[in-house]
Amino acid sequence: MTSIDVAIIQFPGSNCEYETQECVESVGLSSDIVSWNSSKEHLSTYASFILPGGFSFQDRVRAGVVSSKLPILNHLKSFSKEGRPILGICNGCQILAESGLVPDTQGSELLEMALAPNMKESSSFGFICDWVYVKIKGSGQSVFTKRFDDDDVLPIPVNHGEGNFKFKDSEFIAKNHVSVMHYCTEDGDVDTRFPVNPNGSDLNIAGLSNSKGNVFAMMPHPERASFWYQLPRYLHDDFSRSRRNLSLKEGPWIKLFESLKDYIREGQL
Amino acid sequence: MRHIDLFVFQKNTDLNALSAYEAVHHFMNKEECRGLRRFVHWRLSYRDDVDSLEFVKTVTSSSFYLLNTNKEGFYINHFPKASGSDHVVHIDVRNELLQDSQELARKINRKCDVDIVDLKRSVVWECRVQASSYEEARNYVDAHVCDTVSHDQGLLVNPIYESYDFLDQSFVSG
Numbered sequence: 001m002t003s004i005d006v007a008i009i010q011f012p013g014s015n016c017e018y019e020t021q022e023c024v025e026s027v028g029l030s031s032d033i034v035s036w037n038s039s040k041e042h043l044s045t046y047a048s049f050i051l052p053g054g055f056s057f058q059d060r061v062r063a064g065v066v067s068s069k070l071p072i073l074n075h076l077k078s079f080s081k082e083g084r085p086i087l088g089i090c091n092g093c094q095i096l097a098e099s100g101l102v103p104d105t106q107g108s109e110l111l112e113m114a115l116a117p118n119m120k121e122s123s124s125f126g127f128i129c130d131w132v133y134v135k136i137k138g139s140g141q142s143v144f145t146k147r148f149d150d151d152d153v154l155p156i157p158v159n160h161g162e163g164n165f166k167f168k169d170s171e172f173i174a175k176n177h178v179s180v181m182h183y184c185t186e187d188g189d190v191d192t193r194f195p196v197n198p199n200g201s202d203l204n205i206a207g208l209s210n211s212k213g214n215v216f217a218m219m220p221h222p223e224r225a226s227f228w229y230q231l232p233r234y235l236h237d238d239f240s241r242s243r244r245n246l247s248l249k250e251g252p253w254i255k256l257f258e259s260l261k262d263y264i265r266e267g268q269l
Numbered sequence: 270m271r272h273i274d275l276f277v278f279q280k281n282t283d284l285n286a287l288s289a290y291e292a293v294h295h296f297m298n299k300e301e302c303r304g305l306r307r308f309v310h311w312r313l314s315y316r317d318d319v320d321s322l323e324f325v326k327t328v329t330s331s332s333f334y335l336l337n338t339n340k341e342g343f344y345i346n347h348f349p350k351a352s353g354s355d356h357v358v359h360i361d362v363r364n365e366l367l368q369d370s371q372e373l374a375r376k377i378n379r380k381c382d383v384d385i386v387d388l389k390r391s392v393v394w395e396c397r398v399q400a401s402s403y404e405e406a407r408n409y410v411d412a413h414v415c416d417t418v419s420h421d422q423g424l425l426v427n428p429i430y431e432s433y434d435f436l437d438q439s440f441v442s443g
């Protein structure tokens with residue numbers, strides 16, 4: 001029996017848990033920031049889970065890999081099987097990838113993708129911190145993207161050194177996957193060149209769900225684009241134009257947290 | 270043309286190795302793994318007519334490109350033989366996306382007035398294993414510690430974009 005809507009998991013080195021909680025609570029969901037070494041019994045009282053951004057274990061060995069070996073990931077796997085929603089943002093995305101929870105196309109939770117170091121035209125260039133645009137294909141098929149339309153072009157910040165999506169079978173992902181977020185231009189064109197694709201990701205992918213649609217992993221930071229005052233004035237999209245003329249009421253990514261609320265309250269996709 | 274295998278290690282605690290060992294030994298319960306060390310492996314080919322040690326001293330005394338001598342030490346061509354009864358396995362992990370270090374080689378050549386023709390970087394993990402033979406230790410590491418497959422299987426290599434080889438035992442001196 002769950003009593004609280006969202007557990008935001010704090011790993012050693014997480015640093016986005018408080019702003020993530022701000023977004024969750026702004027849509028009326030209850031939440032706690034919960035330690036990585038919490039028991040399965042304690043975690044079972046939460047309806048959903050968010051793995052926030054940061055640098056867990058200082059990104060040692062590879063970003064997210066040490067956290068992916070913690071007992072809590074085994075607990076999250078069993079909650080995922082029950083259909084409870086799990087969202088991984090940035091470092092949380094890297095942890096979900098290393099643990100096999102996404103894309104999990106076969107339901108086997110084996111490693112199928114990696115977040116490799118950022119690349120630009122076949123050379124590494126290190127960390128990127130910038131605003132980019134994304135669009136979501138199959139938005140209706142994931143718990144976290146249901147309120148978006150496939151035509152939406154959404155500004156969002158990226159902040160990572162290892163965000164380069166590589167897949168065991170990228171053709172399979174291209175043809176069959178349920179909900180996939182792609183980097184694009186402000187006009188919605190999926191241009192594979194830098195800086196539209198800011199890290200060299202296969203298929204311009206910025207995030208994707210598992211095959212059931214209840215787990216979503218994304219490298220950009222939705223918690224940094226959920227309120228009107230978080231958007232920069234200098235971008236050229238409709239959101240930023242509204243920001244400049246003071247008519248913007250909420251940020252583009254609050255819909256992600258509202259989609260989660262819909263699912264928790266209604267209990268279905 | 271001369272070749273050098275330069276193995277660079279942290280003089281102080283290596284947190285990468287410490288966390289990798291914690292994860293393998295405690296979280297994945299691979300208890301036969303009794304210790305891990307990490308080295309950055311530079312494989313250089315150069316044309317200068319000096320021996321390996323002289324060449325490395327020339328490069329490291331006038332640049333920090335290959336290592337920072339304030340906090341890193343190095344072995345040339347061979348690791349020292351480890352003491353104790355455990356077997357030691359060396360795994361050489363390469364990032365398949367980042368093969369080209371020629372730009373770095375050009376910078377070193379300019380800065381240090383040397384003639385490096387080829388430069389490759391990889392990471393070597395030294396894994397100490399409780400086993401009855403070297404072959405058994407190597408098979409154990411191969412099956413349980415290298416390729417990441419699932420939550421409790423593999424950590425040091427992500428097979429989607431990395432590959433690995435075991436270094437020959439001839440790399441261990443003595």
